[in-house]
Amino acid sequence: MRYGGARPTARGWAFSAVGLVALVGGPALGQRDILRIGVLLVVLVLVAVWSTGRAVRTLELVSRSKDELVEAGVASSVRLSVLGRARAGVRLVVEDAAPLALGGTARLPVPRLREGETLDLEYRVRSEVRGSYALGPATVVAGDVFGLVRARRVLGEPVVLDVLPRVHPLTELTLGELGGARGSSASASAAAAPDDVSIREYRIGDDLRRVHWRSTARRGAVMVRSDEHPGRPDVVVLLDTREGAHRGRGAGSSLEWAISAAASAASHLQRRRHRVRLLHDGTYDPPRELDETSSVRGLMRSLARLRPGAPDGLARSVTELGRAEATLLVAFLGDVDEDDVAPLLAARPLGVPALAVLLRTDDWASAPAPRDSGEGAAEAGPARLERARLVLARAGWRTAVAGPADAVPDVWARLTRVDARGHHSPAPSTREVPS
Structure with missing residues (x-):
């Protein structure tokens, strides 16, 4: 797990700068109220750094799962399970990086958790274009209630999501002359076929040398022997x-x-x-x-x-x-x-x-x-x-x-x-x- 550390936001840097100016300028101007304000601002930023840095370590990624096969144009789910507890006064968000083709990075708020409680998070992805896309790594982001400091920590490793091409429903191949075995081999095979074998209707891909001509003539549809299939090409x-x-x-x-x-x-x-x-x-x-x-x-x-x-x-x-x-x-x-x-x-x-x-x-x-x-x-x-x-x-x-x-x-x-x-x-x- 990589820890990015707690860093002040733009607002946090502004608070820190104003606080430092007040700490220096208050005594010089003989204004204790200004000094108190400076101490308050600096302490507020330091407390925010401490609390967010501690809170970002309270979550662990337990598992990650995704749909095994995802088709282009069809939405699918990505699920994350996290374990830990969210501390009061700190907001936790789990971010899971995703390319724009899948909808962009997902941001999942984490409510307050009891010690050892597991939370399941889920979001949807959808791509109109087939391809292989990287998801993650997931990152937990902690922020104080005033928006002064952010802390980030990477959870787990990225995974690959394969978006399959669109699959269209197709009609059955019509039974009939599809070309195929020529010469006497097909006829000889059919003539030698015993009558007590299992007969079924022809399916595309069956070996035409196994056509059962007697049953074909009787039923008016192409029938084949199904007594052997091992080694089918x-x-x-x-x-x-x-x-x-x-x-x-x-x-x-x-x-x-x-x-x-x-x-x-x-x-x-x-x-x-x-x-x-x-x-x-x-x-x-x-x-x-x-x-x-x-x-x-x-x-x-x-x-x-x-x-x-x-x-x-x-x-x-x-x-x-x-x-x-x-x-x-x-x-x-x-x-x-x-x-x-x-x-x-x-x-x-x-x-x-x-x-x-x-x-x-x-x-x-x-x-x-x-x-x-x-x-x-x-x-x-x-x-x-x-x-x-x-x-x-x-x-x-x-x-x-x-x-x-x-x-x-x-x-x-x-x-x-x-x-x-x-x-x-x-x-x-x-x-x-x-x-």
Whole structure:
């Protein structure tokens, strides 16, 4: 616990100066009343220094707690427990430092406490922007009733509060042809399936080689065998975090839109018992060996603390993707062209359904950021984006294009919509994109 000592306020310094002048000038002028006033002022300041310096030591921080997971735009509580007693004539306030993004420093008055009594203090924080913020350290501030002296003492150490990106409710993926296992492996697996295994309805992420065709034909819905799940591969959420691939600033940037969309997709799939791993800047986060609960928290914290990545971040992620196994691939891409997405076609695990959201990043800024010089560098962004989308779509990817006016749930609905024949039929985006 660090003790800052008792120091006079501006009023205290004024009282001290007047008192000293009266102590010197009273005898010189032969005015005892002035001398008495000087003694009174000086003694008053000294008593205030003593009382506040003593009182600031009467509080101890017992515990500090905060909500484990906090979402952007949602208020949460921070709780402090202090032990001690407040002395008469001295006002105690506990201050907990917080950045302006969370509402600024909280000031919590402490009433008079009996010896050994514990007091629980609570305040609310709220941030509209995801991120990792420092809370504290808590400080007890003691002041006399005349406001002459302040004493400060630090209680405990600062803690980190992670504000997660906004998570939007998403619609279920419609059952139907999602792409996937090709050739005879799926059929052979289904044909060899015994009739006495447990059958359930298909969920996105299930291995299509385990489709039970007899039950599917009988019920009119895709059914799968659920007799074995150990070793199920991951669902991979690929996030393009390259700083040069995004536009805009702060909470209104294309990167923040992509992070919120990735968090929504990851949360949506994890709630349905799919193991989700985040891939960005060539790194999987969190590590595969974490248990399910830790994995969920680790993934969300990673998104909360994520910063813009390096120019080669997408290329390194594609390299890592090519070494992985997965049951579903979901990609959120920034400013890309044909050359950026072409490696994704080869890196996509064989037979795995793949979804991609491509962002019209130029719409997040009044003037688009310049790209590398070279052939096609000055080409209009929408045309580049449309050709990149067509490259993915022709390779069997489901695609959707999103701009700043598009809500994440609406884009997800376009991405996952199928028609009566089971074919992907994305609705048009809010802005026409030239081919």
